[in-house]
Amino acid sequence: MVDSEAHLKKFQKELSAGTVSLVLLAVLARAGEPLYGYLIAKQLERTGDGVLAGKQSALYPVLRNLEGGGLLDSFVEPSVSGPPRRYYRITDAGRQVLQSWAAAWRATRDSVDSALEGIPA
Amino acid sequence: MNATAPMNARPLPTTIPEYLEQLRAALKGADPAMVQDALYDAEEYLRSELAEQAGRSEAEVIASVAGSYGAPEEVAEIYRETEVTVNRALRQPRPPKRRSLPGRFFGVVADPYTYGALFYMLLSLATGVFYFTWVTTGASLSAGLLILIIGVPLLLLFLMSVRLLSLVEGRIVETLLGVRMPRRPLYTQRDKPWLKRLGELFTDWRTWTAMGYMLLMLPLGVAYFSAVVTLLATSVGLMAAPFAALLGHAGAGIYLDGISFSLADDWRIAIAAFLVGFLLLFATLHLARLVGHFHGWLAKNLLVRDPVV
Numbered sequence: 001m002v003d004s005e006a007h008l009k010k011f012q013k014e015l016s017a018g019t020v021s022l023v024l025l026a027v028l029a030r031a032g033e034p035l036y037g038y039l040i041a042k043q044l045e046r047t048g049d050g051v052l053a054g055k056q057s058a059l060y061p062v063l064r065n066l067e068g069g070g071l072l073d074s075f076v077e078p079s080v081s082g083p084p085r086r087y088y089r090i091t092d093a094g095r096q097v098l099q100s101w102a103a104a105w106r107a108t109r110d111s112v113d114s115a116l117e118g119i120p121a
Numbered sequence: 122m123n124a125t126a127p128m129n130a131r132p133l134p135t136t137i138p139e140y141l142e143q144l145r146a147a148l149k150g151a152d153p154a155m156v157q158d159a160l161y162d163a164e165e166y167l168r169s170e171l172a173e174q175a176g177r178s179e180a181e182v183i184a185s186v187a188g189s190y191g192a193p194e195e196v197a198e199i200y201r202e203t204e205v206t207v208n209r210a211l212r213q214p215r216p217p218k219r220r221s222l223p224g225r226f227f228g229v230v231a232d233p234y235t236y237g238a239l240f241y242m243l244l245s246l247a248t249g250v251f252y253f254t255w256v257t258t259g260a261s262l263s264a265g266l267l268i269l270i271i272g273v274p275l276l277l278l279f280l281m282s283v284r285l286l287s288l289v290e291g292r293i294v295e296t297l298l299g300v301r302m303p304r305r306p307l308y309t310q311r312d313k314p315w316l317k318r319l320g321e322l323f324t325d326w327r328t329w330t331a332m333g334y335m336l337l338m339l340p341l342g343v344a345y346f347s348a349v350v351t352l353l354a355t356s357v358g359l360m361a362a363p364f365a366a367l368l369g370h371a372g373a374g375i376y377l378d379g380i381s382f383s384l385a386d387d388w389r390i391a392i393a394a395f396l397v398g399f400l401l402l403f404a405t406l407h408l409a410r411l412v413g414h415f416h417g418w419l420a421k422n423l424l425v426r427d428p429v430v
């Protein structure tokens with residue numbers, strides 16, 4: 001039993017590496033307004049399941065690295081409740097990348113689903 | 122992935138500064154720039170959560186956050202891991218390491234940070250002059266006006282501007298030289314009274330080392346700029362010798378303090394000059410990369426503050 005749990009954890013970690021970037025891009029593309037880390041985390045908390053239900057601290061480094069890759073840009077605004085907030089929004093390059101990632105995701109999902117057909121859930 | 126709080130974890134902190142302190146302890150030994158980012162992110166999340174759940178105590182909020190954001194040890198683990206995986210996925214791959222000696226010597230052209238460093242060396246003249254002017258003007262103006270009351274706010278503004286400039290310089294260094302630097306301003310200690318926080322502008326020795334770095338940037342910038350311009354011009358000039366000979370510019374050469382070396386009179390000399398120039402060009406690229414490493418190290422040691430929480 002313990003063994004299968006360790007396998008599951010490892011699999012979830014590997015699965016989340018790319019999907020988290022994809023979901024963050026999608027959330028920011030749909031939002032239409034700049035969002036800061038906490039708001040993004042809360043949005044994912046409402047809808048996220050499976051590997052996306054992981055610890056929300058994992059989102060921040062990914063956001064920062066998406067920005068480093070030019071897919072997001074950001075600006076800082078002061079806030080009354082804490083340190084100045086960094087707001088993120090998606091760039092044009094980010095939208096293009098999101099389209100190609102979404103296509104890759106859908107193709108992968110379909111072929112994984114068909115490979116899994118007939119396997120009891 | 123959820124609900125796997127480690128059993129050996131320390132008791133959950135009850136205040137935000139305690140949480141940040143534990144996070145910092147858990148990240149001990151990690152890259153200081155990454156520690157600074159992690160603390161900043163955690164504080165943003167915790168403060169937002171606290172503002173959201175008005176009416177609940179700080180300890181209750183932190184207890185609930187341990188499930189969603191993660192306990193300090195878990196967060197530290199995530200940062201150590203995510204930083205590595207995400208960097209690997211989104212960064213340009215480094216060029217393959219070459220084994221042979223000529224491969225290593227000429228392989229320098231394929232390293233993007235070579236050109237970053239070259240550009241940084243040219244840019245450093247401008248930034249160096251600016252930083253030096255800013256620091257000397259700011260320091261003498263605020264020190265001189267200290268006898269009047271206006272000098273005090275001026276001094277504080279000046280010290281804060283030094284912090285801001287060191288963050289900007291950090292971004293330049295990371296982009297061009299590839300050394301990890303903080304991407305967030307350090308913003309903690311909100312619970313301390315503002316007088317104490319202002320006092321820490323003076324007691325924090327990074328403020329003073331950052332100022333030293335900015336003063337140092339003037340001589341360094343002049344040296345870097347002169348070295349790059351001289352070496353590039355010399356190597357390109359030497360490489361042009363055969364073309365000068367081809368076009369019949371006999372007598373073209375280098376004149377140094379009354380002594381002249383004519384390079385375009387003889388074919389053999391012209392070809393030799395070309396080869397020397399070619400090697401010098403690559404040696405210059407190596408020098409640029411070396412300077413880039415050195416300067417990145419210098420900036421990291423003088424500009425990155427030990428995050429105090």
